[in-house]
Amino acid sequence: MSDVVAIEAPAPDTAEPAASVYELIRDDIISGRLTANQKLIVADLAERFGTSTNPVREALHQLRGEGFVVMTPNRGARVRPMGADFIRDIYEIEVLIEPMLTRWFVRIATDEDIKIVEDLCVRMEQINYSDPPLHGELDTQFHHAMYHRHYNRHAVDLWWKHREILKAMSRRYPTSMARRVAVLKEHRDLLEAIKAHDEERAGAIVALHVEGSGKHIIGQMTTTPR
Amino acid sequence: MSDVVAIEAPAPDTAEPAASVYELIRDDIISGRLTANQKLIVADLAERFGTSTNPVREALHQLRGEGFVVMTPNRGARVRPMGADFIRDIYEIEVLIEPMLTRWFVRIATDEDIKIVEDLCVRMEQINYSDPPLHGELDTQFHHAMYHRHYNRHAVDLWWKHREILKAMSRRYPTSMARRVAVLKEHRDLLEAIKAHDEERAGAIVALHVEGSGKHIIGQMTTTPR
DNA sequence: ATTGCTCATTTTATGTACAAAATCGTCAAG
DNA sequence: CTTGACGATTTTGTACATAAAATGAGCAAT
Numbered sequence: 451m452s453d454v455v456a457i458e459a460p461a462p463d464t465a466e467p468a469a470s471v472y473e474l475i476r477d478d479i480i481s482g483r484l485t486a487n488q489k490l491i492v493a494d495l496a497e498r499f500g501t502s503t504n505p506v507r508e509a510l511h512q513l514r515g516e517g518f519v520v521m522t523p524n525r526g527a528r529v530r531p532m533g534a535d536f537i538r539d540i541y542e543i544e545v546l547i548e549p550m551l552t553r554w555f556v557r558i559a560t561d562e563d564i565k566i567v568e569d570l571c572v573r574m575e576q577i578n579y580s581d582p583p584l585h586g587e588l589d590t591q592f593h594h595a596m597y598h599r600h601y602n603r604h605a606v607d608l609w610w611k612h613r614e615i616l617k618a619m620s621r622r623y624p625t626s627m628a629r630r631v632a633v634l635k636e637h638r639d640l641l642e643a644i645k646a647h648d649e650e651r652a653g654a655i656v657a658l659h660v661e662g663s664g665k666h667i668i669g670q671m672t673t674t675p676r
Numbered sequence: 677m678s679d680v681v682a683i684e685a686p687a688p689d690t691a692e693p694a695a696s697v698y699e700l701i702r703d704d705i706i707s708g709r710l711t712a713n714q715k716l717i718v719a720d721l722a723e724r725f726g727t728s729t730n731p732v733r734e735a736l737h738q739l740r741g742e743g744f745v746v747m748t749p750n751r752g753a754r755v756r757p758m759g760a761d762f763i764r765d766i767y768e769i770e771v772l773i774e775p776m777l778t779r780w781f782v783r784i785a786t787d788e789d790i791k792i793v794e795d796l797c798v799r800m801e802q803i804n805y806s807d808p809p810l811h812g813e814l815d816t817q818f819h820h821a822m823y824h825r826h827y828n829r830h831a832v833d834l835w836w837k838h839r840e841i842l843k844a845m846s847r848r849y850p851t852s853m854a855r856r857v858a859v860l861k862e863h864r865d866l867l868e869a870i871k872a873h874d875e876e877r878a879g880a881i882v883a884l885h886v887e888g889s890g891k892h893i894i895g896q897m898t899t900t901p902r
Numbered sequence: 903a904t905t906g907c908t909c910a911t912t913t914t915a916t917g918t919a920c921a922a923a924a925t926c927g928t929c930a931a932g
Numbered sequence: 933c934t935t936g937a938c939g940a941t942t943t944t945g946t947a948c949a950t951a952a953a954a955t956g957a958g959c960a961a962t
Contacts (some may be wrong), residue, residue, distance in 0.1 A: 492914075503947095
């Protein structure tokens, strides 16, 4: 009797929670496995995911609402092209939002809060781009640690959505040596401003930081053939 | 996103294009006919619109993607509550975005461009709040005239989406006398700054203008019982 | 040959009907 | 007051029907 129980949960949370159709398509778009303007044919996707068409149709419509997919009546869905101009648009908005979020963090940060971002900063300096994916992950955590508790959920959600797109984008292009050292320095500068509780300076540094990242990626996008 | 077409504009709106289920539900949410947190039952909506369930399901998912609807697995969709905090979130973002859009307009505006916004400004002064809905319409056109050609489509779309929410919200609450005179003055000041091609001043005025509108509505929301 | 057209055929999106699974509400028993 | 069973409600998934659009073969005019 007791040997038939607990078939669920073989481990805490190691097992993936069986990604939804929505997430699968979304990841395919963001990661670039689905190319710009590619047609998203409901029947094909349904077959590929082993479901019927309705889940796909619903996922597509949600993605459309989020802007990842463009739909035209009676002619279906296409992957939203995320070219250099779109990336620029996003960065221009982030240049405004991230300083706002950062200033708030500087205002409310306790010593423990600061300790967390400092640790992340140090780890990034230690690996020194030897492991780009890990650096990217730490970079995201660095900013996330500052922003995630902000009261303006709308702003944080927007930041996160943009972040996911930009993260995926920068994964497709290399980071120049010059930019690498700049990023490390900017993070360090930001950390100092935070420690000094200098709200204005921290905001200004983040603005520069975001702008620099944006300029760099767009440069890579427009020069690299791909 | 950029498929958000020109629904507004002084267009020949003779024959309605038979509003889609999506638009109907969306309008019901924004206008407040559907109240906060109200359950959106697929079968009911389908019956109300005289369609089958699939169009409703797709509309709901798009709305979810746009943030107007909140869905939880196996327990359906609810109207996203748009309380004072959410409105504050939106205004805080607009305080950043609108000045950016305005500055660009000041930079590129020709005399004809300025003429258009001036006319709108004058008309608002003439009706002097005798017709609040009309004032709201002109106000939207005033800003739209400045922003709609901006190269950052993402920012413009975001502004428009926010604008629709805020327009509907302010329609539900009265505008105080003090606020009325302030709005007229701010518009006039802005116009002068534009005419003087003073980018910085125009941006600063818009920031104040948006902030003032936000503060006012939130004040109304938190004091008026409703 | 190439272009541009019609028209039948196939593909695909969109709408309807129904089945399975989950949730919610109610009410009786403890 | 809480628990648990059971029926009604509602969500979620599948299968199919219809209508619109893409495709491509055939053919006439340049």
